[in-house]
Amino acid sequence: MSNYSEIEKKWQDYWEENKVFKTDIHDFSKPKYYALDMFPYPSGQGLHVGHPEGYTATDIMARMKRMQGYNVLHPMGFDAFGLPAEQYAIKTGNHPSTFTEKNINTFKKQLKMLGFSYDWDREISTADPKYYKWTQWIFKQLYLDNLVEEVDMPVNWCEELGTVLSNDEVINGKSERGGYPVVRKNMKQWVMKITEYADKLIDNLDEIDWPSSTKELERNWIGRSYGAEISFKVSGTDYSFVVFTTRCDTLFGATYCVLSPEHELVNLITTDEYKDEVQKYIDECSKKSELERTSLNKEKTGVFTGSYAINPVNNKKIPIWIADYVLATYGTGAIMAVPAHDDRDYDFAKKYNLDIIQVLEEETGVPHENELKKESIVAIIYDKNKDKYLTINWHNKGGRLFVGGTIKEGESAVDCAIREIKEETGYTDISLIETLPRINHHYYAYNKDKYFNIESTGLFFKINSDKREKQNLDSDEEFDVEWVDKDTIEKEVKDQLHYKTYEYSINPGAMCDDGIHINSEFLDGLDKEDAINKMYNYLEDNGYGKKKVNYRLRDWIFARQRYWGEPVPVVHMEDGSIKVLDDSDLPLILPVMEDYKAHGGMAPLDNAIEWKNVTINGMKGIRETSTMPGTAGSSWYFLRYIDPDNDKEFANYELLKHWMPVDLYLGGPEHAVGHLLYARFWNNYLYDKGLSPVKEPFQKLVHQGMILGPNGEKMSKSKGNVINPDEMVKLYGADSLRLYEMFMGPLSADKPWNPNGIEGSKKFVDKVYRRFNELEIVEDDTPFIEKMYHQTVKKVTEDYESMSFNTAISQMMIFMNELNNKNSINRNYAEGFIKLLNPICPHITEEIWNTVLGHNNTIAYEKWPDFDIDKTIENEKEIAVQVNGKVRATIKINISDNEDTIKEKALKEDNVLRHIANKEILKIIIIKNKIVNIVIK
């Protein structure tokens, strides 16, 4: 069989002419199954080889469910608005719809060529006025419910594309499409308040069957964080500002505040002395693009305003700075800085020499009753030239430590350290690099038989010269002073306190871990969680602040300065009011134009003079000329498939109630924070309005992986590793392509294309077709492959159900291998097998069903084969016999064998006997039907 083009054409025509896959949407008598693919953007390139992967997977599920007696909804459509069609229009002067229609036709032809069982009567195009009428209608509802607003705001403006982009369309400060630079710019924009649904969008994730990685991605993207808003008064003024923090427990450690450069208070509180410097800084920041502010701006910058804030818990005056590491768009645009416990604040404080106050310390060792308290130091002394550290080796009397000691009364930590270093090691020419975070340490001193709890301050010194004085040691101090390298320290310093101090010294920075509060009055002694809760209450009781939840998610900018999108159905009236179109005026149709190009930062529709100028009730007005973003139409299309021709409402509620949610939604993982989030938002909104019957539209979501080129790299024209599906179908047939793409590996993994692999898949298809034509179909029950058949039905059914198509195919190959050298098969098994294969290879199975098995109807609705679990069980089994966990023999057992029989069989094996000879048998472990393990000594 060289190819299957005739057979495939024959059945594709049959399905189409007989409308085999048309769904009777009103038939509620059977259970429903809604299998949905993410609809494609009909690009000029046509289908690529990645499309059929996901589409085949859903098609398999749809076909199996039909045979299992479900009423299946399996539609397809096109996400037809988009940039390439617009660029085509600009270039040729033709309406983008001609280009789009042409592409849609190509896609449809290709999809039909692959044999997908779509109900084409439900086809949708988002660019069809019959469809976008309802996109506009939903927009209108959102507008009326105040979830869409026109606001003046900083947006991502892309000069090259001449339009505003949403956050998910900007990647590293460049446009997703084309990679052009994106800058911040203030513009009047339509904004959809997705943030109002942030909680629902996070919380509902618990209820749906999605990949955990995708859920996590959405959670992170929404970025909910719990914290507090705290109000700070500006010293000597009536002004105050509010900061957001997730760590209100560290308020006693706040040593300065930072306002974002755009903060409204900046101009009001900056003192005359600092005006020039502040203004200069603000100007610099505003000139920076998003790109410069993020990726190029690792080094923190900022300026002092000259003003001070009052810390509400202790009335301390702390300086107010402005810095662009504080974002205007998150929280309140102002922070309290706690450099001891926040990395960013730490960097900034170090750079500008601001105070650092530790309010949390780590606890090491195990607490004990009746501990004696004392204050002490651990000194790390570093020799830069030799890259070595000064240690004291107590050998078996305490191991390797750094210099340590107890602080005497009236002595500072640094003085103590200098004294101890001199006494214990004799070195005197040292200088302090850094004071390290304090540690709370519990230990037991053997020589004194006492438990201690010490407050230890770490001090990091460098040595300047070898100048050394005589050590001053007590009689019991017997140790060696040794310079050692990092490796030795990591291996030999076991004491937790000393090792932790060392870690602080090599890795200076903020202490962000949990610990015990210090220097924090009423929080002292509490851990992080308790301290946060206590502080919440304190703030609220005293009116200093309140609990607050913040989100990283930004509102959805819902306008593009483009032509080829849904017109926004509003008119800006002469008197400044905004008028939404009446339902009877929908759809608002895109006008045909002579010039599709945008001019001077305006939207293309600004050129449609006649279209945009309107008079409503005697008042003049101008239509909104920006259009909706590409993700608008795809945010509700799954609802429209259920009732695609309804011109009274977007979809009938009773139908939605029966058919929603989507039982299986399949598409690429790249849509996690774009399409999927927007679609969930709209559907949740429609649910709240009582217009959609379910909160979450997609009950189960599965991502297909990417198909890579034969070289393991992403397919691209420039790399010349693109595989064309048309060519594959021409060479091997649609069934072989479908089979191969499912056999390549797990559906959601990225997999390289192997040209030999599809040949192998075709060989299997050939084999099935050839063998079924050769084999005699026996009408009576000849059970010679009974076990294999039932095992195959079980495995394939279960693997399809879990979408493990590669292993299902493997089992069908095993079944076919079993038929090698056989010349007959009984009818039940033959028909059962063909049904199992049908979802993957629908064409040749229809053909075999018809010509070999002699049926006149389609196989598509035949009953899915059953298996008998008793007939899948092997009576005889080969199991391994291990001696001390190593396989030494295999024995044949009968599943009815009892343990004694199995033991007896195992101990008869020569090789087993050889390994246990002259050894004592400790025990024999027998796991029924699995393994025997003989443990010897």
Add this chain to the structure above:
RNA sequence: GCCUGAGUGGCGGAAUUGGUAGACGCACAGGACUUAAAAUCCUGCGAGAUUCAUACCUCGUGCCGGUUCAAGUCCGGCCUUAGGCACCA
């Protein structure tokens, strides 16, 4: 830096949830059929040692350690890689 995955023969990948690692396929090698080729069928195929050849033995699922009679699978610590986020307070 943070959050997810992933790491198994020459290659794509299996492994019933702790129980014979490498199913199935590809590639490769040998054989049968054929005048020959293709197609098909049969056999072998992780590495190493040993042997005329078997049998048998050792090692082996990214690395190091642990738990267990038994670890690809569980625990701790790393490394590499893909994707996402990235001053989010």
